[in-house]
Amino acid sequence: MSGNESRLEAISRISKAAPFDIGMTAPLKEIWASDVFGLVQMEESLSKSAFKAMKKTVETGAALDPATADVVAAAMKDWAMTKGAKFFSHIFYPMTNATAEKHDGFIITNSDGGSITEFTGSLLIKGEPDGSSFPNGSLRMTNAARGYTAWDPTSPAYIMQTANGAVLTIPSVFMSWTGEALDKKIPLLRSNAAMNDAGQKVLSLMGEEKVARLNSSCGAEQEYFLVDERFANARPDLLLTGRTLFGAASPKGQQFDDHYFGAIPERVQVFMQDFEDKLYKLGIPAKTHHNEVAPGQFEIAPYYEAANVAADHQQLLMTVMKNTAKAHGFLCLLHEKPFAGVNGSGKHVNWSVGNSTQGNLLDPGKTPNENLNFLLFCGAVIRGVHKYGPLLRAVIASAANDHRLGANEAPPAILSVYLGDQLEKVFDDIKTGTLHAPTDGGEMDLGLSQILNFTRDPGDRNRTSPFAFTGNRFEFRAVGSSQSVSGPLVAMNTMLADSLNWIADKLKAELDGGAKTQVAVFSVLKELMELHGNAIFGGDGYSTEWHEMAVKERGLKNIPTTADALPAFKAPEVIELFSSTGVLTPAELESRFEVYSEQYVLALEVEAKLTVEMATTIIYPAAVTYLSKLGSVSAKLTPSPADAVTAAANAMMTAVGVLETAIAKHDFATIEENMKFLADEVRGLMDDVRAAADILETLVSDSDWPLPKYREMLFIK
Ligand code: ADP
Ligand code: MG
Numbered sequence: 167m168s169g170n171e172s173r174l175e176a177i178s179r180i181s182k183a184a185p186f187d188i189g190m191t192a193p194l195k196e197i198w199a200s201d202v203f204g205l206v207q208m209e210e211s212l213s214k215s216a217f218k219a220m221k222k223t224v225e226t227g228a229a230l231d232p233a234t235a236d237v238v239a240a241a242m243k244d245w246a247m248t249k250g251a252k253f254f255s256h257i258f259y260p261m262t263n264a265t266a267e268k269h270d271g272f273i274i275t276n277s278d279g280g281s282i283t284e285f286t287g288s289l290l291i292k293g294e295p296d297g298s299s300f301p302n303g304s305l306r307m308t309n310a311a312r313g314y315t316a317w318d319p320t321s322p323a324y325i326m327q328t329a330n331g332a333v334l335t336i337p338s339v340f341m342s343w344t345g346e347a348l349d350k351k352i353p354l355l356r357s358n359a360a361m362n363d364a365g366q367k368v369l370s371l372m373g374e375e376k377v378a379r380l381n382s383s384c385g386a387e388q389e390y391f392l393v394d395e396r397f398a399n400a401r402p403d404l405l406l407t408g409r410t411l412f413g414a415a416s417p418k419g420q421q422f423d424d425h426y427f428g429a430i431p432e433r434v435q436v437f438m439q440d441f442e443d444k445l446y447k448l449g450i451p452a453k454t455h456h457n458e459v460a461p462g463q464f465e466i467a468p469y470y471e472a473a474n475v476a477a478d479h480q481q482l483l484m485t486v487m488k489n490t491a492k493a494h495g496f497l498c499l500l501h502e503k504p505f506a507g508v509n510g511s512g513k514h515v516n517w518s519v520g521n522s523t524q525g526n527l528l529d530p531g532k533t534p535n536e537n538l539n540f541l542l543f544c545g546a547v548i549r550g551v552h553k554y555g556p557l558l559r560a561v562i563a564s565a566a567n568d569h570r571l572g573a574n575e576a577p578p579a580i581l582s583v584y585l586g587d588q589l590e591k592v593f594d595d596i597k598t599g600t601l602h603a604p605t606d607g608g609e610m611d612l613g614l615s616q617i618l619n620f621t622r623d624p625g626d627r628n629r630t631s632p633f634a635f636t637g638n639r640f641e642f643r644a645v646g647s648s649q650s651v652s653g654p655l656v657a658m659n660t661m662l663a664d665s666l667n668w669i670a671d672k673l674k675a676e677l678d679g680g681a682k683t684q685v686a687v688f689s690v691l692k693e694l695m696e697l698h699g700n701a702i703f704g705g706d707g708y709s710t711e712w713h714e715m716a717v718k719e720r721g722l723k724n725i726p727t728t729a730d731a732l733p734a735f736k737a738p739e740v741i742e743l744f745s746s747t748g749v750l751t752p753a754e755l756e757s758r759f760e761v762y763s764e765q766y767v768l769a770l771e772v773e774a775k776l777t778v779e780m781a782t783t784i785i786y787p788a789a790v791t792y793l794s795k796l797g798s799v800s801a802k803l804t805p806s807p808a809d810a811v812t813a814a815a816n817a818m819m820t821a822v823g824v825l826e827t828a829i830a831k832h833d834f835a836t837i838e839e840n841m842k843f844l845a846d847e848v849r850g851l852m853d854d855v856r857a858a859a860d861i862l863e864t865l866v867s868d869s870d871w872p873l874p875k876y877r878e879m880l881f882i883k
Contacts, residue, residue: 173874176396180882186433186494188440199449201249201325203242203334211241223319226379227355230319235287242323243272243285246334249325253333254285256293256315258340259350261301261761263650265481266340268293269333291317293338301764303757305346313348315340318355321478324448328489337478347754350652354474357659358382360747361519364666365543369524371673372539373683378521382659383639385470386480389511389647390487391463391499392434394882397874398497402784403776407769408501408648409566411777412785412856414863415507416877420460430457431883433494434464441490442466448486450479459575460509461880470516470639473659477652480513484648500648503569505876506856510570511647515654518639519543519662529638530614537612538687541592542669545694547640548583548593549668550661551633552701554743555581556723556734557661558633558642561653563731563762565769567646568845572726577632577644579731580716580724582703584631589614590704596688597695603684610684630707656749663747669694728766729841735759763837770844774829777852781822784872785859789815792866811865818858825851 199206205224209217216237223230230238246254255267270293272283293315302313321337340349347353362380369377398404403411430438442452451469458465466487468479484500491498503510520526527543530536551558558581562571572579585593592612595601604610628634632644645654669690676686700720705712716722725731734740735758744750750758789811793800800808828848834840863871 172400173397173872173878174869176394176400176874177878177882180394180396186436186440188436188443191439191443194446197443197446199447201327201447202449203245203323204449205322207245208238208241211245212237220319224322227320227359230291232287232291235291237287238319239285239287239290242290242334243283246323246325246332247272247283249332251325251332251334253331254289254336255326255333256317256336256338258315258338259477259481259650259652260340260348261303261350261758262765263648265485267335290336293336301761302342302348303760305342305348305753305757313340313342318351318474320355320472321475322449327444327447346757347750350650350656351474351477353656353749353754354477354652354659356749357656357663357747358473360663360749361659361666364663364670364747365519365527367670368542368666368673369539371670371677372535372542372687374524374539376523378523380519380521380527382473382517382519382655383470383526384473384476384480384651384655385468385516385639386476386645386651387465387467387512387514387516388480388483388487389458389463389465389513391460391501391504391511392437392491392496392883393462393499393504393879395492395495395497397879397882400872400874401879402780404497404499404504406776407773408499409504409569410506410876410879411773411852412780412859412863412873413505413876414860416875416880418877418881419508430455430464433883437491437494437496438464438466440494441487444486444490445483448479448482450483458509458511460505462883463509463511470518473517473651473655477650477655480651502564502566502646502648503573505880506569508876508880509575510573512570512576512643513645513647513649513651515642515645515651515658516636516639517642517655517658519659526638528635528640530612532615534609534611537614538684540614541596541612541691542687543662543666544585544589544635545593545691546662546665546669547658548585548701549665549694549698550658551581551583552698553664554657554661554740555701556725556731556737557657557740557743558644558654559723559725560731560734560762561657562642562645562649563728563766564646564649565728565766565773566648567644568727570646571632571644572724577630578707578713578724579644579726580707580713580722581632581644581701582707582716582720582722583640583701584628584634584704585702586628586635587704589635590702593691593695593699593702596691597699599692602688603682628704628707631703632707660743660747660749663749664743667747727845728762729838729845732759732763732766732841733838735762760837763841767837767840767844770848771829774825774844774848774852777855778822778826778829780873781818781855781859785862786815786819788866788870788872789862792870795867795870807865811862814858814861814865818855818862821851821854821858825855 208220216234219234222228253269253271255269257267260266272285273281274284276282315338318337318339323336326333326335339351365380438455445452453469455466488498518526518528530540570576634641642654672690673686676689717724741752744755793808796808800806828851
């Protein structure tokens with residue numbers, strides 16, 4: 167079947183397609199967390215003492231003794247088998263953004279050949295996937311390739327249902343046999359512990375007597391595109407790279423803003439309901455959903471949870487979303503920029519830290535003391551963004567996200583922090599000394615919770631900032647839609663830990679010198695602002711003035727590509743940050759650099775090769791077919807359509823030749839050099855091929871064009 171038939175056929179078949187019938191969805195009460203082995207199920211099935219031990223582990227991360235693990239394993243297996251599970255799996259998160267799992271049966275056979283089931287505490291706790299093919303930087307030599315998965319009891323196990331089976335799924339960490347972190351979960355758990363340690367020091371210096379363990383929270387807003395699978399199947403670029411490598415702009419794009427918060431197309435609504443019911447069964451609190459700015463683009467935001475659980479849930483959400491979309495005849499695109507010239511997709515990571523005794527420390531609170539704690543934690547974030555801006559840029563760096571950052575629809579590639587007018591003024595006044603502790607030593611009520619109420623108004627938010635305070639949390643808006651939230655959360659927790667340690671040292675010195683608490687706080691914050699206030703920016707992050715000012719006057723870095731961003735992992739201050747906080751050893755950090763660099767190179771190589779292949783085997787033949795149909799008629803027409811097509815086709819194939827030569831280059835001394843070459847040369851050469859191909863799309867007759875067009879992929883649902 168020739169390409170154009172499949173495209174035109176797809177259009178006619180989609181218009182006749184009826185929405186997938188999911189019937190009435192079940193009441194929330196019946197399905198909520200019904201597939202999760204959480205505290206409720208444990209309380210029902212465990213002895214009092216086992217439950218108590220387990221609860222303590224879940225809440226504090228305390229180690230679980232082997233005897234309790236056996237009891238929990240038995241109860242978990244019984245519960246899972248009533249749900250139809252015959253297999254179990256340790257699920258883990260390698261350094262790529264992927265989710266990995268290996269399934270094992272509960273079954274063992276006895277001497278009579280009958281089947282019995284077994285699941286012990288040690289099987290629950292430890293798994294041995296043959297993980298030798300996961301990228302691991304240089305952490306595991308292949309002769310010692312065994313990696314271990316270990317149960318993370320702080321994230322509940324659940325049943326993963328598929329059309330013909332159920333698997334007990336156990337959230338796990340993944341490490342080398344020497345205990346090095348090979349995944350994204352271990353650093354997250356460690357970063358949370360480091361943040362807790364540092365936060366405890368500050369709060370105890372602030373005179374807080376009871377301080378429960380501090381935890382970070384995360385609520386991630388996920389943007390995505392849905393494209394009918396019939397179109398997607400005719401686009402090798404969407405299938406292999408997640409984005410369109412070719413495609414002329416549609417005459418109608420997103421300029422009317424008519425899609426944003428418009429009525430959700432019925433077929434998509436049905437998909438969302440099905441998808442959200444699946445999330446509810448898994449205990450994922452899907453909260454809001456709506457259309458996004460671009461046609462065909464949508465968003466889902468679950469309610470926030472403890473960062474570790476939220477990170478697991480994010481990965482699970484992406485998997486369930488892709489699978490459910492498939493069942494509804496859609497391809498779900500999580501790529502950061504599937505369509506050139508159309509808004510891309512991000513994942514806003516809302517992040518706060520708190521505990522059960524002091525509450526959310528990024529909430530200004532109502533009492534003078536709460537105000538001071540808030541200012542210290544908020545100041546710690548400002549310092550972190552300033553000192554470790556390049557790290558924050560590095561943890562969101564990917565070939566795909568490079569299309570978004572700095573493209574005037576998403577935050578710029580300069581890390582600054584937005585506080586809102588009122589809070590910015592408070593910090594400015596602290597810096598200039600206008601705001602200070604009262605000299606009579608009385609308690610000062612800053613009334614922050616009242617003045618900052620305005621900041622909660624969404625109208626007041628700065629959409630152009632990569633890192634914005636939104637009333638009681640920070641929103642890291644530059645994270646890409648396909649990325650794991652772990653990397654950003656690790657960076658934020660760790661920079662916060664470092665800043666809180668710095669603050670604790672300074673505070674202690676002031677207090678030891680006899681200063682009153684309030685005086686000490688303002689003195690530390692004044693110094694902090696003098697050193698790091700440059701990161702605060704409330705203006706238009708898209709403007710060229712900011713791009714100049716940020717670099718020239720503020721000393722901030724504009725880091726446009728992943729090739730420029732990833733070396734931050736090798737910067738001495740970043741190595742020191744991670745080793746001093748115990749989050750990543752220098753070797754573990756180095757391995758992240760290697761894996762992410764490799765991923766970048768692979769992603770761009772696949773795109774470049776596919777660009778050559780699609781231009782040569784799909785687009786060029788379409789141009790030739792059209793030319794042959796025009797035949798001698800063309801010469802009688804002015805202008806001659808054949809001349810224009812011939813010129814564009816020749817230009818495209820010339821560009822293909824140049825790109826092919828570039829792809830063949832492999833003699834790079836370092837991976838940094840390879841990345842720079844791809845970023846600075848190859849990307850531009852791919853654009854050249856595309857530019858000529860996109861002209862062809864506007865010249866070749868519609869019925870001879872093989873690739874589904876933007877207007878079809880974006881507007882036909
Ligand atoms: P908006 O859509 O206006 O940005 P939402 O109320 O939808 O705001 O919140 C966005 C995300 O932020 C949600 O996932 C929400 O649960 C989360 N969130 C709200 N409060 C906090 C908090 N204190 N810490 C972390 N995340 C939070
Ligand atoms: Mg938001």
